[in-house]
Amino acid sequence: EIVLTQSPGTLSLSPGERATLSCRASQSVSSSYLAWYQQKPGQAPRLLIYGASSRATGIPDRFSGSGSGTDFTLTISRLEPEDFAVYYCQQYGSSRGWTFGQGTKVEIK
Amino acid sequence: QVQLVESGGGVVQPGRSLRLSCAASGFTFSSYGMHWVRQAPGKGLEWVAVIWYDGSNKYYADSVKGRFTISRDNSKNTLYLQMNSLRAEDTAVYYCARDGGKIGLKPIGYWGQGTLVTVSS
Numbered sequence: 001e002i003v004l005t006q007s008p009g010t011l012s013l014s015p016g017e018r019a020t021l022s023c024r025a026s027q028s029v030s031s032s033y034l035a036w037y038q039q040k041p042g043q044a045p046r047l048l049i050y051g052a053s054s055r056a057t058g059i060p061d062r063f064s065g066s067g068s069g070t071d072f073t074l075t076i077s078r079l080e081p082e083d084f085a086v087y088y089c090q091q092y093g094s095s096r097g098w099t100f101g102q103g104t105k106v107e108i109k
Numbered sequence: 110q111v112q113l114v115e116s117g118g119g120v121v122q123p124g125r126s127l128r129l130s131c132a133a134s135g136f137t138f139s140s141y142g143m144h145w146v147r148q149a150p151g152k153g154l155e156w157v158a159v160i161w162y163d164g165s166n167k168y169y170a171d172s173v174k175g176r177f178t179i180s181r182d183n184s185k186n187t188l189y190l191q192m193n194s195l196r197a198e199d200t201a202v203y204y205c206a207r208d209g210g211k212i213g214l215k216p217i218g219y220w221g222q223g224t225l226v227t228v229s230s
Binding site for chain 2: 086
């Protein structure tokens with residue numbers, strides 16, 4: 001099973017600031033199969049990024065993804081009030097199992 | 110529009126069984142792989158199982174392998190999760206989710222609202 005480790009656990013930032021979230025895999029992940037999700041309290045997750053760097057339909061361009069191999073990054077260029085939430089990375093498409101990272105909470109400073 | 114509606118959650122004693130259902134609508138159910146994902150109270154997301162569009166292949170998280178069974182009835186547009194030998198650590202909201210493709214090679218694009226399973230004596 002591939003283990004995904006996200007850092008930091010919590011990111012305290014102000015609206016308008018830049019957020020950089022990290023996801024590190026225990027073994028190499030194909031970039032084609034790395035996604036990022038956003039989850040707000042009481043809601044189901046929402047797909048933001050797939051294939052490591054492609055934005056899902058309707059996702060603002062302030063969200064961007066990058067990385068390859070074992071190191072991946074989600075960047076939010078300028079935080080809007082609605083962006084404060086928990087973010088998860090996920091590797092998918094492997095018969096060894098689909099796995100999520102433990103999440104990074106982006107909170108208002 | 111795509112709708113996924115879970116049902117079957119509730120309170121169950123350790124060691125007992127429960128079956129969850131997920132009614133799908135708004136898309137061609139038989140053309141997509143389907144997942145179950147769970148989230149313990151206050152915790153992160155945990156992928157549970159996936160089934161291919163035609164039911165021919167199924168994969169499970171190690172934590173549920175041998176105890177849970179994912180299945181589907183394409184004639185009824187319904188996904189199932191049979192949960193046996195339940196443990197306290199299985200307590201979670203269980204989400205039904207649609208893969209972006211047939212065989213789990215795409216990210217999850219649609220989620221239900223979840224059904225809560227509580228395992229407690």
